[in-house]
Amino acid sequence: xxxxxxxxxxxxxxxxxxxxxxxxxxxxxxxxxxxxxxxxxxxxxxxxxxxxxxxxxxxxxxxxxxxxxxxxxxxxxxxxxxxxxxxxxxxxxxxxxxxxxxxxxxxxxxxxxxxxxxxxxxxxxxxxxxxxxxxxxxxxxxxxxxxxxxxxxxxxxxxxxxxxxxxxxxxxxxxxxxxxxxxxxxxxxxxxxxxxxxxxxxxxxxxxxxxxxxxxxxxxxxxxxxxxxxxxxxxxxxxxxxxxxxxxxxxxxxxxxxxxxxxxxxxxxxxxxxxxxxxxxxxxxxxxxxxxxxxxxxxxxxxxxxxxxxxxxxxxxxxxxxxxxxxxxxxxxxxxxxxxxxxxxxxxxxxxxxxxxxxxxxxxxxxxxxxxxxxxxxxxxxxxxxxxxxxxxxxxxxxxxxxxxxxxxxxxxxxxxxxxxxxxxxxxxxxxxxxxxxxxxxxxxxxxxxxxxxxxxxxxxxxxxxxxxxxxxxxxxxxxxxxxxxxxxxxxxxxxxxxxxxxxxxxxxxxxxxxxxxxxxxxxxxxxxxxxxxxxxxxxxxxxxxxxxxxxxxxxxxxxxxxxxxxxxxxxxxxxxxxxxxxxxxxxxxxxxxxxxxxxxxxxxxxxxxxxxxxx
Amino acid sequence: xxxxxxxxxxxxxxxxxxxxxxxxxxxxxxxxxxxxxxxxxxxxxxxxxxxxxxxxxxxxxxxxxxxxxxxxxxxxxxxxxxxxxxxxxxxxxxxxxxxxxxxxxxxxxxxxxxxxxxxxxxxxxxxxxxxxxxxxxxxxxxxxxxxxxxxxxxxxxxxxxxxxxxxxxxxxxxxxxxxxxxxxxxxxxxxxxxxxxxxxxxxxxxxxxxxxxxxxxxxxxxxxxxxxxxxxxxxxxxxxxxxxxxxxxxxxxxxxxxxxxxxxxxxxxxxxxxxxxxxxxxxxxxxxxxxxxxxxxxxxxxxxxxxxxxxxxxxxxxxxxxxxxxxxxxxxxxxxxxxx
Numbered sequence: 001x002x003x004x005x006x007x008x009x010x011x012x013x014x015x016x017x018x019x020x021x022x023x024x025x026x027x028x029x030x031x032x033x034x035x036x037x038x039x040x041x042x043x044x045x046x047x048x049x050x051x052x053x054x055x056x057x058x059x060x061x062x063x064x065x066x067x068x069x070x071x072x073x074x075x076x077x078x079x080x081x082x083x084x085x086x087x088x089x090x091x092x093x094x095x096x097x098x099x100x101x102x103x104x105x106x107x108x109x110x111x112x113x114x115x116x117x118x119x120x121x122x123x124x125x126x127x128x129x130x131x132x133x134x135x136x137x138x139x140x141x142x143x144x145x146x147x148x149x150x151x152x153x154x155x156x157x158x159x160x161x162x163x164x165x166x167x168x169x170x171x172x173x174x175x176x177x178x179x180x181x182x183x184x185x186x187x188x189x190x191x192x193x194x195x196x197x198x199x200x201x202x203x204x205x206x207x208x209x210x211x212x213x214x215x216x217x218x219x220x221x222x223x224x225x226x227x228x229x230x231x232x233x234x235x236x237x238x239x240x241x242x243x244x245x246x247x248x249x250x251x252x253x254x255x256x257x258x259x260x261x262x263x264x265x266x267x268x269x270x271x272x273x274x275x276x277x278x279x280x281x282x283x284x285x286x287x288x289x290x291x292x293x294x295x296x297x298x299x300x301x302x303x304x305x306x307x308x309x310x311x312x313x314x315x316x317x318x319x320x321x322x323x324x325x326x327x328x329x330x331x332x333x334x335x336x337x338x339x340x341x342x343x344x345x346x347x348x349x350x351x352x353x354x355x356x357x358x359x360x361x362x363x364x365x366x367x368x369x370x371x372x373x374x375x376x377x378x379x380x381x382x383x384x385x386x387x388x389x390x391x392x393x394x395x396x397x398x399x400x401x402x403x404x405x406x407x408x409x410x411x412x413x414x415x416x417x418x419x420x421x422x423x424x425x426x427x428x429x430x431x432x433x434x435x436x437x438x439x440x441x442x443x444x445x446x447x448x449x450x451x452x453x454x455x456x457x458x459x460x461x462x463x464x465x466x467x468x469x470x471x472x473x474x475x476x477x478x479x480x481x482x483x484x485x486x487x488x489x490x491x492x493x494x495x496x497x498x499x500x501x502x503x504x505x506x507x508x509x510x511x512x513x514x515x516x517x518x519x520x521x522x523x524x525x526x527x528x529x530x531x532x533x534x535x536x537x538x539x540x541x542x543x544x545x546x547x548x549x550x551x552x553x554x555x556x557x558x559x560x561x562x563x564x565x566x567x568x569x570x571x572x573x574x575x576x577x578x579x580x581x582x583x584x585x586x587x588x589x590x591x592x593x594x595x596x597x598x599x600x601x602x603x604x605x606x607x608x609x610x611x612x613x614x615x616x
Numbered sequence: 617x618x619x620x621x622x623x624x625x626x627x628x629x630x631x632x633x634x635x636x637x638x639x640x641x642x643x644x645x646x647x648x649x650x651x652x653x654x655x656x657x658x659x660x661x662x663x664x665x666x667x668x669x670x671x672x673x674x675x676x677x678x679x680x681x682x683x684x685x686x687x688x689x690x691x692x693x694x695x696x697x698x699x700x701x702x703x704x705x706x707x708x709x710x711x712x713x714x715x716x717x718x719x720x721x722x723x724x725x726x727x728x729x730x731x732x733x734x735x736x737x738x739x740x741x742x743x744x745x746x747x748x749x750x751x752x753x754x755x756x757x758x759x760x761x762x763x764x765x766x767x768x769x770x771x772x773x774x775x776x777x778x779x780x781x782x783x784x785x786x787x788x789x790x791x792x793x794x795x796x797x798x799x800x801x802x803x804x805x806x807x808x809x810x811x812x813x814x815x816x817x818x819x820x821x822x823x824x825x826x827x828x829x830x831x832x833x834x835x836x837x838x839x840x841x842x843x844x845x846x847x848x849x850x851x852x853x854x855x856x857x858x859x860x861x862x863x864x865x866x867x868x869x870x871x872x873x874x875x876x877x878x879x880x881x882x883x884x885x886x887x888x889x890x891x892x893x894x895x896x897x898x899x900x901x902x903x904x905x906x907x908x909x910x911x912x913x914x915x916x917x918x919x920x921x922x923x924x925x926x927x928x929x930x931x932x933x934x935x936x937x938x939x940x941x942x943x944x945x946x947x948x949x950x951x952x953x954x955x956x
Contacts, residue, residue: 218955228951234941236933237704239697256951260943268929270940272704277730281697284690284727288701291688292666292709293934295941296701310691404952407945412938445934446686447706449663456679458689468679 017205019049021085023070025152026098028091030062032146035174035185037068040153041399042170043162044072045219048211052078053219053399054594059244059337065094076213078400079517080594086160086206088152089114090130099123107204109155124204126196128155133195137187150185154192159200160208164193220402222395225366226325227253228405229373230297231260234412235323237289237296239274239282241304244337245393246327249299279304283311283324290315290322291457293417293445295377299325302344303334305351312386313352314459316482319432319441321380321387321415323373328392330592339592340393342512343563348388349541349571355479359489360388360541364515366402368539369395374408375494381415383489384443392562394594395513416442423450431455431466432478439485486542493540498550504532506608507554509547511538511568513594514560520597521604529605538568543575551580558604560587562595623659623855631656633683638673643795643821644743648680650798651712651741654805655682658853665710666702670695670724673750673823674716674743682712693724696731699738700922706932707923710809711738718748721757721776728778732787735813737921739805742778742816743795745823746834753826764831777903779913782816783896788916789815790895791849792909794839795822803878804912806851810872813921820908839908846898847880847889847911872917880912889915 023040027033034055041053052071058064071081084102089095089110099108099116107124110116116125134148150171157167167189175182227249230238238257240250250273257271272289276282282298289296300308305326315322328344330336350356359379363372372389380387416436423429423444429452432441441464444453455466463474510518515537525531536550551557551572559569566586573581587603589595621627631652636645655665665685669675671692678687690698699711720728720742731740746759755763758778759771782790789811793801801819808815820839822828828835833842847868854875868880868889880889888894895913902909929936 218952220955228948232942232948234936234938236936236941237701239701260947261941263929263940266929267927269927270929270933270936272926272928272933274700274704274926276697277726280694281700281727281730284694284697285701285704288688288698288703289705289934290701291698292702292705293932294701294705296705311694314691404956405948407948408942412941445706446666446702446709447663447932447934449661451684454663454684454686456687456689458687459691460689 015205016207017085018207018209019072019074019211021072021206022081022083023072023086023088023156024084024098025068025088026091026094027066027068027149028062028093029058029060029064029066031149033066033068033090033149036149036153037070038399039150039167039171039174040156041070042173042219043153043157043166044070044208045214045401046166046170047163047208048214049208050074050076050078050211050213050401052401054080054394055398056593057338065091072208074211077516077520077597079520080596082596082598086156088156089116090149090152107159107206109152109159126155126159126200128152128192128195133191134188137191138184147185147188150188151192154189154194155196157189158193158196159202159204160206162208163210164189214401217401217403219399220366221248221397221399222363222366222369222391223249223327223397224252225369225402225405226363226373226389226391226396227256229370231256232408233374233377234295235297235377236270236294237272237286239276239285239296239298241276241279241282241300243279243301243304245329245397246299246301246304246325248397249325249327279307280311283308283322286322287311287315287320290380291320291446295381296321297323297325297377299327301327301329302331305344305348309352312358313354313356315386316352316356316358317354318457318459319384319443320457321384323376323380323387323389325389325391327396328390336592338393340513340594341562341590341592342390342392342514343567343590344390345561345563345567345571348390357486357542358386358388359383359493360390361494362390362511362539363395364512364537364539366395366400367405370405372494378413379489379493382413382492383440383485384415385485390512392513416440418442418444418448418453420448420450420453423448423452428452430464432462432481433464434481434484438488439481439483440488490542490544493542493544495544496539496546496550497537498546499535500553501532501534504534505555506531506604507534507536507550507557508560509536509538509550509557509568509572510560514562517595517597517600518560521600524597524601525604529601531604531608541571543572547572547575548577548580551576551583555583556585557583558585558587558607560595560600562589564588564590622656624661626656626659628652628656630662630684631682633678633680636677636680638676639825641824642673643745643819643823644674644677645680646795646798647741647743647801647819647821648677650801650805651681654802654809657802658806658809660710660809664708665712667712667714668695668699668702669714670716670719672716672719672748674714675719677743678714693719693722694727695719696724696727696736696740700731700734700736703736703738703923704926704928705934707928708932713738713740715740715742717742717744717746717756717758721778725757725776729781729785732782732785732814732816734922734925735786735788735919737813737923739808739815739817742818743821744778744818744834745821745827746832747823747827749823749826760833763833764829766826766829777899778816778818780896780899783892783899783914787816787914788813788919789912790914791816791912792818792820794820794843794908794910796836796840797843797910800845800848800910803849803851806853807849807872807878807912810851810853810874810876811915811917812873813916813919842906842908844902844907844909845883845911846887846909846913847882849912850879850881852877852879870915870917878912878915883911889913
């Protein structure tokens with residue numbers, strides 16, 4: 001009889017664990033498990049239970065192991081959870097290692113031939129004869145390997161108490177254009193459910209119960225959210241080169257633009273998308289378009305950022321608006337293309353040779369991926385400069401719950417562009433003159449028929465009339481104005497979000513996708529270690545002056561980030577009041593997996609209990 | 617047309633740029649003059665033109681003509697991408713790109729290749745002297761094997777012929793000229809302004825400082841002695857509407873997409889300028905004979921350009937207003953609903 005193994009200690013058996021566990025599904029890359037995983041995630045979400053889904057995948061088309069983790073959290077925590085409570089072991093390659101890592105009392109649903117009984121006796125083991133169950137459901141032998149995955153959805157539904165009506169609803173949503181495929185796959189879900197009902201004896205403690213915590217919410221990945229932001233920002237020229245984990249941004253953008261930005265009268269496109277020959281050309285196309293007045297962008301990841309260096313410097317110095325998405329992955333070099341990091345901070349901030357500084361935005365949520373995409377286009381045109389949106393693989397490619405995005409208020413901010421009529425009212429035009437004292441000059445667009453409109457754009461030294469110049473004073477004047485423009489931007493980029501706790505001596509600083517682990521870590525620091533903290537979440541570089549105030553107001557400030565070298569910490573040391581710099585400490589995570597609350601708690605507590613940080 | 621002013625009533629001096637800073641006698645200066653001639657004579661409105669270039673002596677030259685046109689001096693070898701973006705943003709612009717042999721055939725060959733492959737509608741002039749001038753005389757990738765440098769070094773690597781490469785890539789307008797051949801260059805430039813798609817003109821343009829000596833195959837004397845015109849173009853703009861009598865046995869007329877015509881006098885009988893393979897064969901044969909073939913080698917006037925391939929709206933994307941750029945609130949609600 002299949003069922004639970006004997007010999008299990010009963011330490012978990014009598015405690016019900018409801019809506020608070022991690023499920024990991026281990027499959028083979030390319031076996032179509034993504035659909036089964038999404039159906040499971042959505043079913044839980046539709047039951048009103050907070051969930052987040054993270055895909056840990058190899059840089060491979062098919063054959064290597066892949067893991068999908070669903071965190072189910074009553075409290076709504078969505079950062080990666082470290083422990084696996086429930087394992088679905090479908091992959092013979094990884095099964096033994098996956099199982100060996102489990103804590104005693106975890107539950108495993110596995111493919112029967114893996115024969116895990118002999119391996120561990122302290123787990124709740126549910127062997128399932130997947131091949132035997134899928135055969136009668138799916139006549140086409142070639143399809144079986146894909147359909148097979150749906151069976152574990154059925155098994156888990158019975159074991160955990162997931163409502164089958166929700167499974168069916170989410171499955172039909174997943175296959176909305178293919179009702180026949182939906183029927184076939186649902187039969188597989190039912191086969192799993194029926195088998196579990198008939199043959200399994202449930203002894204494990206894991207359960208789900210309906211909640212009301214996801215009402216009105218949706219599930220979306222950050223790249224899709226950013227793409228939508230671009231659509232509503234009115235992007236009109238997009239150039240890109242395929243690279244993981246950035247590609248899905250432009251692919252999703254392509255899809256939405258074709259749906260929402262084709263002129264209904266003529267059937268013609270109000271946008272141009274070019275898959276360029278490389279990242280250099282991608283940025284070059286975007287810069288040419290930005291120069292000529294279009295809202296233009298590219299999207300890439302680390303290696304692409306490296307290639308874009310020379311063009312980024314040109315756009316900074318010649319003052320051309322362009323938006324660059326950097327969906328960060330693990331470097332250096334090719335690094336781990338399918339793993340996450342926040343390790344392009346310094347290279348993006350100063351990308352290119354010479355004195356170059358860029359504007360960076362750090363979205364932490366899918367909502368901010370949407371909002372900051374729009375903000376990036378406005379800032380790029382207002383400041384006539386590249387704006388980098390620093391997302392990452394975890395934020396960009398994983399599934400997050402979100403409130404529906406709010407329709408943008410107000411008009412597109414197109415910046416200081418002089419029309420022919422406006423030129424007629426002026427006595428002259430000098431492209432790089434600081435007429436308003438904010439460092440931001442006026443520009444004209446090619447095609448402007450006014451005889452004074454044209455100017456010569458160049459990356460070589462130029463004076464305020466855009467004439468070639470090697471004169472020392474012309475160079476210095478221009479560089480100082482660019483620095484002034486940067487100071488103006490400091491006041492206009494999104495301000496940090498501060499949760500100031502007057503009782504706290506310790507401050508935490510984080511940005512981007514690290515935010516979710518920080519939220520959880522603060523609760524843990526407070527509940528487990530009685531450590532009160534304040535929190536400042538950076539949302540842009542250059543930093544607001546509020547960052548200085550925050551550091552001043554605390555004794556120790558931990559900068560949490562996902563890279564080895566503490567890059568954001570370094571950037572802060574450059575900008576923060578030099579007397580306060582000694583307060584800065586570092587929490588660093590860089591194994592390619594998304595940061596967890598435990599990492600933060602451990603690293604903070606280790607430093608708090610050492611040296612001058614000792615409490616009491 | 618009066619000799620003093622063009623059809624817009626403008627004087628030739630309006631089409632000038634700032635004073636050249638290139639060497640006296642540099643072929644590039646002559647090319648700048650021919651651009652001024654062609655654009656002045658055609659009466660092209662200067663605000664419609666954008667001039668783009670990369671880096672190098674050639675790429676400085678847009679400063680020396682059409683001073684009232686917008687210009688973009690990009691980075692080394694990357695002008696094609698900037699031009700592509702600018703034209704996608706504003707399809708009404710007439711783009712004139714100026715590059716060099718280093719800029720095109722070495723550092724920028726990737727972008728050059730993809731510009732032609734996309735048939736981006738622009739004129740692309742290579743000011744080709746086989747040598748890096750600003751860095752003082754290194755061979756470029758168009759230098760012929762066996763050609764000697766000023767310092768006496770012999771180039772052992774084969775030359776890349778941008779015209780043969782362009783033909784292979786599917787380019788739709790391929791020509792070569794010589795900076796010293798005033799009449800031919802003006803007519804080819806004029807024809808290029810009417811071409812829909814990328815118009816490549818490789819202009820052999822001797823470098824008086826580093827590549828005009830005995831043993832060079834890009835010196836004035838070598839080019840004069842070895843130039844072999846394959847066709848001789850004369851351009852009849854659409855607005856002139858003149859029927860010129862010609863002998864179909866010796867002249868081919870090609871109608872360009874804007875209604876203008878280019879009449880090609882065939883200096884070799886049986887040459888057909890719409891036969892891509894024949895053009896490649898002629899160029900390779902000439903090279904083997906040590907001849908520098910000039911003229912318009914190939915035209916395909918009806919090919920779709922990149923703007924058409926992308927099915928862009930008629931008005932420039934850059935001038936679309938918010939109502940056409942930002943979808944409605946209802947669209948966002950519908951998208952959100954799908955993601956629930």
